[in-house]
Amino acid sequence: MVVLTEAKLRALAGARSFERGRGYVDAVSGIEVGDDWVRASVRGTERYEAELSLGGPRGLTGECDCPYGQEGNFCKHLVALGLTMMTRKADLPRQRRTARARARALDAWLSDLSREELLALVRDEIAEDRNVRRRLELRAASAEGDLAALRSRLHELFDIGPFAAYGYVEYADARAYADQAGQAVSAIRALAHSDRAAGAVILAREAIGLLATAAESVDDSDGRLGQIGTDLAAAHHDACRAARPDPEELAHWLVTHAVDDAADLTDLDPLDYEDVLGERGMDALRRHAVLAWQAHRTGWAEKNLMQRLTKAGRDVDTVIAVHTADLAPNGHTHLLIARELDTAGRSAEALEWAERGLRDTADLASVDTALVDHLTDRYARAGRLTDAVTLRRDHFTARRTLLTYRQLRAAAEAAGCWPAERQRALALLSTDTGRDLRARRGPVLVDALLDDEDIDAAWRAATEFGAHDAQWRTLADRTRATHPAEALSVYLRLAEPLTHQTGNRAYEELVALLLGIRACHHHLGTPDDFTAYVTALRATQKRKRNLMRLMDEHGL
Incomplete structure (x- = not known):
């Protein structure tokens, strides 16, 4: 022990x-x-x-x-x-x-004990404990193969009536109900391992249906009914292995169950039944899955079953048919089809589907960016660099962001035409700066020029069109050595509102700006002006102990 x-x-x-x-x-x-x-x-x-x-x-x-x-x-x-x-x-x-x-x-x-004494003992226990009585009744019906009696008992076991005061089984009573319903699993398992396994197949299906109906009216927060559902599915599979039901009929039931709401309760997977269905049954399974999908092409369960079946059978055309029935307006589904075809070695068809995705997208600004990336990569690998640049240019024109600008630059540099493309792109951004303030990042033009390391042009654009504080801060950081007076004015403007704020985050931002202000005065040769500024600041901010500590740590 x-x-x-x-x-x-x-x-x-x-x-x-x-x-x-x-x-x-x-x-x-x-x-x-x-x-x-x-x-x-x-x-x-x-x-x-x-x-x-x-x-x-x-x-x-x-x-x-x-x-x-x-x-x-x-x-x-x-x-x-x-x-x-x-x-x-x-x-x-x-x-x-x-x-x-x-x-x-x-x-x-x-x-x-004699036989009579044992019978008397069991009868006494049955009379005193209804759970004992029910279990023995189930065992008796299973032993006799009395399907009618077992069916009647199953309905009693799944009846929520004794546990539902107002038509719903509350959490406090859910365990007792689940314990009762769970007795059905034992009975069906016993029948499945007898010479009456065919009856167990029928009863397992009925029990799954009864459980699904009951689950709608039970607080199953602990997941006990889900476990019963899983156990019933396992008992059904065991019974099918023993009874070997008609493959066609079994396939039809499996598909019907897989697309029904009860599937979530049992987690029963039709593909697990390949050992029972055989080749004829799997063909029937695919056929019934197609019929279910055709009846409800946008249903998640139907599409999922179709995709899994077709992938298991490596039937790419059927996978494509499933996707084609519900094409997304942004080209995402076209991309999935293209990837499937690429995997199957059908590259030409894959390219056609990807290009179709762009044509079918009404607004290129809303296209799935992964589709644009996919096509650009295909064009580049095929040596079609001009087409790659054209695609990136069109996407940038429709969605003018720093990311699309960078992607255009990468494609144009690879094609050796970036100067001309850059001039066109910046001209487009120059006409667009007002609306770009909506993103709290200021004009994309400023971001693009900063990303190009064209600091003087970025400063002029910020002065002419306006910029977000973060962009002004970046400009000041990059120009304080060469244009300290201009950078100083930016730092002082950004620092002033922070002096009216509290909190460690505001203090850290203010100290960072003070370091920039100190650097500017150093380049200007006016360190005394900085000392006077900091002294005045300390006098007005002395109650902010954490700010004072941070300034001390940085020698301010």
Whole structure:
């Protein structure tokens, strides 16, 4: 048996859950000890059942029905139970011996009972515990292969009535409902592994439908119904493997389910059934998927299923047909088609689709920029440099930004025609500067000239057309050595409003400007003027301790 230690619990739970588990030690109650397990209730936001397995090939493991535990994690409740048992480790061997003795005594007692006495015992339990009765009824119906009885019981298990006071199962009752609904999985699994697997296929489908209907009226915040759905899908797959239903009929059901809302609850994937469908069934699956898609070409589930099926079968033309049915107005879908064709080695067709994407885009300003990048790259690789420049020029004309300017420059430099293209582009930006202030970046013309390292032209453009403060700051930073007087006027203008602000960010910006002001006075040969400016500033700003500290750190 595994020896419990804090190190083992911490390793399984992680530092955070381990530390949180310490706070739940006092919430552990109702401890039961078995031969190689320990279980108890742990009170959290509600009461949870936690169980530690102390033996077996995997060593120490644990299960808890809290949301975190149900995801397969070693939760804080399991940590609390483990820590509690560590305080009782001296008594644990005796408790295990007692548990084994109780189990042997119970087994011996049951073995000594006559058939009539056993029946009486079971009937008493059935009368007192309806869950026991339901489980046994399901087992009896499964053993007899009574599909009508099983179907009736399934409807009872998925009925939300007993748990919904106002037609909706609230969170507090959702667990009890899920426990009841989960009994259906066991019954269907038992039937799937019998000689009546065909019946299990039918009942699994019905159960999935009943669960989907019920889920609309249940607060499944903890995801318990989703797990039941996944388990039902697995039971259906197992039943199909055993029963080998008609491939055509199975394919039709799989497609119908995949495009239904219930698919989200079961996560059932038709492509997982290839081992059951065989070649004939997979052909039928593709055929029914096409029919579903043709009936609802813009449906996400239909398109997704079609794309996955066609890619699995390497059917590029069908993938293209799916995309063609719903072409995006900005050329994005054309680009996807072009990439598929490129992958298939059909480069000429890929280029045609990419160029069609540009033609079909009503406004080049709204085109998917990735499509423009794709086409430009194709033109460049084919040596069509003039076409690459034309495309970048058209895109820049429609969407005048610093990025499109840079892209035009790169294409034109590669083609050896940048001076002429630059002149045209700057002329266009010069007529456009007023509207470009809307982006809070000032004229794109100033950005473009700065990016070209044409500082004098950028300064003239900023003076003539206006610029954003950040652009003026950049201009001042780049010209303070050559034009210190002009740069100084910019720094002083930008610094003045910051003296009326508080906060570390404003202080850092102000200090950066002060360093620029100091540099300008240095180049002008007027350091005394800077000293007078800083002295006056300190006198008015002395209450701002963080600003004073920053100025001291920078020798201001």
